Amino acid sequence: MFEKLTGNEQAKDNLRRILQAQRTPGALILAGESGVGKKMFAIEIAKSLNCLSPTAGGEACDMCAACLRIARLVALSEQKEPEKGENIFWSEHPDVGLVRAMGTIIKIDQIRELERETNFRPYEGRARVFIIDEAERMNEQASNALLKTLEEMPATSHVVLITARLDALLPTVRSRCQIVRFAPLSADEIEKHLTQHRKPPLPSDKIKLLARVARGSLSRALSLDAETYRTKRAPLVDAIAALAGEMGKMDRARLLRVAEELSDPKRKDEYESALDALEILVRDVWLLSLSNNNAIEITNADIRDKLAPLAARTPSRRAARWLTQIEDVRRTLAVNINRRVATDALFLSMGDE
């Protein structure tokens, strides 16, 4: 049942209408930022189409053998890396499978096998459902093979494409599919989900922090640890304090030390999340600098008393410029520049009055 999935009420309504009318299209695209639950929605569709005792609205019961076996697909696929020759990763239900990238691309062999499989009648359930995760990873040949598959597919087969980059799919593929769009989750929705489902449970101040730092992505919120985040955040607050000061010699040295730590090649995987954390902090300082209003909502609410005096010393247009400068670095990272050089340059240019 869609009810137990968090957020995206509009996407739920769309999918409910489709299931209720018993007119599930042959090809659906679930599009929207990563980490908002698109794969769980795709599983829900596969369950609904094969449930042994669906609700009056056509949704899955969540209890029958078919629902339970299909539901395990996500956990199973996460336990097992794609292996050579695995064109389709099968669930425990013979009519539901997942196509995922081998390395970085989804290859034509995978789509050819998908085509063969879509031509069979369901073995056990009422519909064959194939989920293509990260569909934007299909190369051109694979995309063209998929087009052909969709043209000739029997009504009992369905393909659900999942993508965070709708614009990277071929226009001809997009136009053959019904598109359901997903939005980032609100901090309140993430907070509610973490309160109900996080194991082990967390105190509410940590949940509040994670819900805000995750910026709309439930999976990011679930993978973050509040203490780790706070530890990483401390030197960044230091850096902002140095920037908000008069930038004496000491401050400059402090800044470059933070820059050096941030771009440490040993912590390569953490670089982007550190840049995220810096951006969120600067945005908070900017928000606080705009208004004297104590009620204004900030992400790092737990250190408001540290950030407020920094904001008081920072003109809001300076903070706004910092945000642009961080965005610029993010863009240049996409073209693979030296992180160390970029980070030093970022902090030094942020230091310009």
Ligand SMILES: [Zn+2]
């Ligand atoms: Zn069921």
